[in-house]
Amino acid sequence: MSVLHIADVTKTFSGGTNAVDSFSLDVADGELVCLLGPSGSGKSTLLRMVGGFEQPNSGRITIDGEEVTHLPPERRPTGMVFQSHALWTHMNVFKNLAFGLKLRRMPAAQIREKVEAVLELVGLAGYGDRMTTQLSGGQQQRVALARSLVLEPKILLLDEPFASLDQHLRERLREEVRDIQQRLKITTLFVTHGQDEALSMADRIVVMANGKTEQIDRPDVVYRDPKTPFVAGFIGTMNLIEGEVSNGIFVRSALTVPLPIADGPATLAIRPEALDLSASDIPKASVHRVTDYGSHGLVDLDLADGTRVKSMVAHPDMLRAGQGVDLLPRAFAAYRNNQQIYRS
Amino acid sequence: MTTLVPVRSRIDWLGIVFAALLSLAIVGPLVVVGTWAFTEVWRYPNIIPQQFGFRFWGQTLGRADVWNALVLSLQLSTVVTLLSAVICLPAAYAFARMSFPGRNILFFSFLAGHAFPKFGLLVAIAAIFLQLNLIGTFWGVVLIQLVGTLMFMIWIPVAAFQAVDRRMEEAARDVGASPFRVFWSITLPQAGPTIAAAVLLSFVGTFYETEGAWLIGAPGIRTMPVLMISYINNQMVIQYGAVLSVLLWVPSFIALMFARRVIGGGAFARGFGG
Incomplete structure (x- = not known):
């Protein structure tokens, strides 16, 4: 039963730029929240501040109402899993897991019991005697997770824990971690720059850029209704087309879309799967390349001024390079001054 | 085809x-x-x-000054190495992990002692020691040999401490270890093999150190190498020197075997930043 509360936290590194800029977030009990952003967006710094490895310049961090903002890591009820797993290579798996329990002066028999239980939980029962260097990358990361879980932290912090693993393993561990997290109902903050990871694991996603929150929402909402052009461009594939609106019509080259907003510049955002193509006598774009993925096809198109847009089609074999087509957006959004001002 | x-x-x-x-x-x-x-x-x-034949072995080993010198050399090397570790290891940690004014200059000053002809430096130090009544004393030789170990005992451990993954230390803090406990349980064991290499090098180096021991120690303090030199210089019987020389191979041979077993080749390379 733990809630994390981050209020107006700012972290400035020497040099003057704000790594994290008045950031606020509430994580509910048992919730898994992903901090998603490109490198340099401040997501790792934020996580390290929750873990106690960085001190914020201002703002407050509380866990279950208790202020921890300036406590050192060893006095926080948080458990961190590092990207590089950071296992202690001079200890075997058992000792890695038992170290924290020993510091808490737990009796040896109880330590053994707890360590075995948590090894079972992460699917490594019987691996206690192995040296950590003898384990595969996935196993090492499981041990790192177990090392945090065995202490029953109130908040679990995951700092790109799968970044060094290959794609296949990453997907499997992702599911395992999500299962464990839901079974233990442990409040979790997860940092990643991989949108797949965020979309598949998170209860809510915080999209960050330049130390600031761009959007906080459920994964499906972040994908379907990005509130800023940055989020639109960062999550999934998105056609972001700059243009001018006059008299309720958005114009870019030969592409015109009815857009009932005030005149002025605007950015039109259309998902490839929401952009239909049709044969036309007055084509608005020409097919540049057709890529057939089997289940669907992806078509690169050029507007007359060279602007590249993408469309996802069910039957790519109907299209050839050089062919002229009409563009029919089914759903789109428009942005002005970094804000969404229209959504169809 | x-x-x-x-x-x-x-x-x-x-x-x-x-x-x-x-x-x-x-x-x-x-x-x-x-x-x-x-x-x-x-x-x-x-x-x-x-x-x-073994005639000269019997004669050499029968001499009291040989045994005195051997015991003295072992005592000197042990004291110097221990003192050096006590002084240098905390300093190495500070150099590796902390930033303080003058850090770089201080760091390179440890190299400076080896950058100039050593004998000139020793003569100058000997002049000072003469004033302090340290010439011909055990502690005078300890001091001069201590200077010789500084470079190994600073530079190699600094590299060892720097090579310890900071995330490992952070992970230990995360599970509840105090900074001191992190140093004791994580940093030191991680850097351990390389530091052991440095300790071993400085022990062997001190054991064989001749110039300082001779210049500062003479005539009261006669270490094994000094004794060997006097044998070679003063006596026409080559065998005395040869027997002592072969005897002197023993510690370095033991040290090497020990090093190979305990440390492994990688640690030396790591210590030198390899």
Whole structure:
């Protein structure tokens, strides 16, 4: 039963730029929240501040109402899993897991019991005697997770824990971690720059850029209704087309879309799967390349001024390079001054 | 179809010649000294000695000054190495992990002692020690030999501490260890093998150190190498020197074996930033 509360936290590194800029977030009990952003967006710094490895310049961090903002890591009820797993290579798996329990002066028999239980939980029962260097990358990361879980932290912090693993393993561990997290109902903050990871694991996603929150929402909402052009461009594939609106019509080259907003510049955002193509006598774009993925096809198109847009089609074999087509957006959004001002 | 001609690995004759010359230069003198140690009669122009035997071993080992020198050398090396560790290891940690004004200059000053001809430095120090009544005393020699160990005992441990993954230390803090506990349970064991290499190097280096021991220690303090030099200089019997020389191989041989077993080659390389 733990809630994390981050209020107006700012972290400035020497040099003057704000790594994290008045950031606020509430994580509910048992919730898994992903901090998603490109490198340099401040997501790792934020996580390290929750873990106690960085001190914020201002703002407050509380866990279950208790202020921890300036406590050192060893006095926080948080458990961190590092990207590089950071296992202690001079200890075997058992000792890695038992170290924290020993510091808490737990009796040896109880330590053994707890360590075995948590090894079972992460699917490594019987691996206690192995040296950590003898384990595969996935196993090492499981041990790192177990090392945090065995202490029953109130908040679990995951700092790109799968970044060094290959794609296949990453997907499997992702599911395992999500299962464990839901079974233990442990409040979790997860940092990643991989949108797949965020979309598949998170209860809510915080999209960050330049130390600031761009959007906080459920994964499906972040994908379907990005509130800023940055989020639109960062999550999934998105056609972001700059243009001018006059008299309720958005114009870019030969592409015109009815857009009932005030005149002025605007950015039109259309998902490839929401952009239909049709044969036309007055084509608005020409097919540049057709890529057939089997289940669907992806078509690169050029507007007359060279602007590249993408469309996802069910039957790519109907299209050839050089062919002229009409563009029919089914759903789109428009942005002005970094804000969404229209959504169809 | 093309047939692949197996590429015959060429014999690197130049490399073999170099290796042979190098081996000769290193092993040659050792063989000669080793032979002399077991020789009773060896007159020109014979290539091998006329008479082998252990007579000079008995004579050498029967001398009280040899045993005194051996005990003294072991005492000196132990005291110097321990003192050096007590002084240098905390300093190395500070150099590796903390930033303070003058850090770089201080760091390189440890190299400076080795950048100039050592004998000149020693003579200057000897002049100072004369004033302080340290000439010919145990602690005078300890001090001078301590200077010689500083470079190894600072530079190698600094590299060792720097090589310890900071995330490991953070992970230990995360599970509840205090900074001191992190140092004791994580940092030190991680850097341990490389530091052991440095300790070993400084022990062996101190054991064989001659210039300082002779200049500061004479006449009261006679270490094994100093004794050997006086044998070679003052006595026409080559065998005394040869026997002592062979005796002196023992500690370095033991140290090397120990090092190979405990440390492994990688630690030395890591210590030098390899």
